[in-house]
Amino acid sequence: MNPSNKIQCDDCKRDISKSTKVLVADADYCVSCFSNLDDFPAQYNVINKLDYPLYDFDWTAEEELLLFEALEK
Numbered sequence: 001m002n003p004s005n006k007i008q009c010d011d012c013k014r015d016i017s018k019s020t021k022v023l024v025a026d027a028d029y030c031v032s033c034f035s036n037l038d039d040f041p042a043q044y045n046v047i048n049k050l051d052y053p054l055y056d057f058d059w060t061a062e063e064e065l066l067l068f069e070a071l072e073k
Contacts, residue, residue, distance in 0.1 A: 008028070009021075009028060009029050009033050010028055010029060010033075011029055011030075011033035012030060012032070012033050016029075016030045019031075020046065020047065020061065022034040022044050022045070022046050022047070023045045023046075023047060024041045024043075024044045031061060032054075035054060035055075035064075040068055040069070040072050046062070046065060050065065
């Protein structure tokens with residue numbers, strides 16, 4: 001991959017080019033940094049498949065992010 005095409009998490013600076021990432025306005029976050037934000041943004045987009053667990057092995061990352069979204073409403 002061309003270095004100019006790499007995407008870094010705006011918080012931890014890890015390369016997330018080939019990972020699940022969360023786009024918030026003009027920021028890119030890895031899933032871990034996004035889940036640790038103090039205030040969840042009203043609008044965000046999750047890029048890639050989320051079929052693995054973040055916190056609970058019985059839930060997928062997609063389900064956990066939907067829960068965060070529901071809690072914010």
